[in-house]
Amino acid sequence: xxxxxxxxxxxxxxxxxxxxxxxxxxxxxxxxxxxxxxxxxxxxxxxxxxxxxxxxxxxxxxxxxxxxxxxxxxxxxxxxxxxxxxxxxxxxxxxxxxxxxxxxxxxxxxxxxxxxxxxxxxxxxxxxxxxxxxxxxxxxxxxxxxxxxxxxxxxxxxxxxxxxxxxxxxxxxxxxxxxxxxxxxxxxxxxxxxxxxxxxxxxxxxxxxxxxxxxxxxxxxx
Amino acid sequence: xxxxxxxxxxxxxxxxxxxxxxxxxxxxxxxxxxxxxxxxxxxxxxxxxxxxxxxxxxxxxxxxxxxxxxxxxxxxxxxxxxxxxxxxxxxxxxxxxxxxxxxxxxxxxxxxxxxxxxxxxxxxxxxxxxxxxxxxxxxxxxxxxxxxxxxxxxxxxxxxxxxxxxxxxxxxxxxxxxxxxxxxxxxxxxxxxxxxxxxxxxxxxxxxxxxxxxxxxxxxxxxxxx
Numbered sequence: 001x002x003x004x005x006x007x008x009x010x011x012x013x014x015x016x017x018x019x020x021x022x023x024x025x026x027x028x029x030x031x032x033x034x035x036x037x038x039x040x041x042x043x044x045x046x047x048x049x050x051x052x053x054x055x056x057x058x059x060x061x062x063x064x065x066x067x068x069x070x071x072x073x074x075x076x077x078x079x080x081x082x083x084x085x086x087x088x089x090x091x092x093x094x095x096x097x098x099x100x101x102x103x104x105x106x107x108x109x110x111x112x113x114x115x116x117x118x119x120x121x122x123x124x125x126x127x128x129x130x131x132x133x134x135x136x137x138x139x140x141x142x143x144x145x146x147x148x149x150x151x152x153x154x155x156x157x158x159x160x161x162x163x164x165x166x167x168x169x170x171x172x173x174x175x176x177x178x179x180x181x182x183x184x185x186x187x188x189x190x191x192x193x194x195x196x197x198x199x200x201x202x203x204x205x206x207x208x209x210x211x212x213x214x215x216x217x218x219x220x221x222x
Numbered sequence: 223x224x225x226x227x228x229x230x231x232x233x234x235x236x237x238x239x240x241x242x243x244x245x246x247x248x249x250x251x252x253x254x255x256x257x258x259x260x261x262x263x264x265x266x267x268x269x270x271x272x273x274x275x276x277x278x279x280x281x282x283x284x285x286x287x288x289x290x291x292x293x294x295x296x297x298x299x300x301x302x303x304x305x306x307x308x309x310x311x312x313x314x315x316x317x318x319x320x321x322x323x324x325x326x327x328x329x330x331x332x333x334x335x336x337x338x339x340x341x342x343x344x345x346x347x348x349x350x351x352x353x354x355x356x357x358x359x360x361x362x363x364x365x366x367x368x369x370x371x372x373x374x375x376x377x378x379x380x381x382x383x384x385x386x387x388x389x390x391x392x393x394x395x396x397x398x399x400x401x402x403x404x405x406x407x408x409x410x411x412x413x414x415x416x417x418x419x420x421x422x423x424x425x426x427x428x429x430x431x432x433x434x435x436x437x438x439x440x441x442x443x444x445x446x447x448x
């Protein structure tokens with residue numbers, strides 16, 4: 001009987017770092033790609049969307065985790081959506097209060113965080129099964145990983161598409177901007193390039209580990 | 223005898239489901255109302271400041287302003303919170319009318335672009351604009367605020383009203399880059415044609431709708447501050 005009870009994994013640094021690299025929501029899990037492709041035409045937009053997503057992710061995961069034993073399975077998705085929509089509405093008001101200009105630039109994508117599958121996915125797969133602290137730490141890691149991916153895409157697209165970074169001119173005026181990078185196809189191209197590079201690095205790392213293991217195995221045999 | 227694996231879990235009662243949803247909705251409503259009430263005055267102030275900044279940018283000679291609501295009979299003195307189309311009249315230190323700021327909007331490349339532009343009834347010229355809302359492509363559509371050749375269109379873009387005061391004498395339109403030949407034409411930005419066209423369309427629409435009413439009520443607007 002005691003074997004059937006699954007032991008809860010303790011809170012480790014791995015819970016936090018997994019979302020940033022190993023289980024990055026964009027580059028590994030490919031979640032929430034709609035805002036990733038839509039708002040990453042500049043670094044500032046990417047950063048703002050990332051911070052808004054972190055806020056919603058952390059707060060909704062905390063509340064879902066806190067109420068997890070109280071919410072019946074039959075109404076869990078409805079409840080999660082209500083919780084997520086609440087925090088999206090809060091972040092919507094807060095961005096309007098902080099900067100109207102930023103709010104106007106992000107358009108409808110702030111409201112669309114409600115349907116970001118990363119947030120609902122983390123609520124269902126993690127927060128509903130773990131304690132508040134672990135859920136918050138994991139959400140923070142995932143949010144930072146999501147923001148990192150947005151900024152990585154936004155940086156390349158703004159640099160090649162407008163010759164600028166954070167609004168500052170980087171390339172000389174003689175540089176002819178690559179129009180396609182700012183347009184929707186640019187989002188797919190840059191995402192594809194980043195995935196190619198990250199998978200290449202991961203494969204090389206794995207191959208190196210296999211070689212090292214094989215070498216140590218041979219040494220032991222001798 | 224059934225094993226624990228094939229036991230059907232007991233379904234919660236409807237009361238429990240309703241209570242759960244009701245409680246979560248109540249927490250949600252409470253949070254939304256608290257944040258809404260807290261941010262409401264800040265957002266209103268931000269909007270007021272943005273409008274104020276835009277008005278004095280497009281009417282640089284103005285020291286003070288009045289807001290008017292457009293009605294069927296002309297204009298009625300109003301405040302910034304009034305619903306419906308608004309215009310802003312700018313006055314100098316001697317209370318002379320120095321220009322009118324008007325709102326306009328049109329569909330751009332990504333989303334609706336909203337502008338506030340300055341109109342001089344004395345010369346019939348549009349003399350500048352400020353972007354209130356734009357999600358145009360950075361580096362391209364956003365050039366409407368930085369491209370000096372494009373901004374030169376607004377040194378005096380002709381938007382005179384016809385002799386009957388019913389419409390613009392000439393339709394404002396955007397033409398291909400480098401082909402502008404008339405004072406009422408806007409020279410487009412090469413590579414940002416959709417955004418440039420949107421500017422032409424919105425100014426023409428607003429001009430056709432509001433400039434005749436402004437000219438019909440010009441004396442009222444001039445004396446409103448006195």
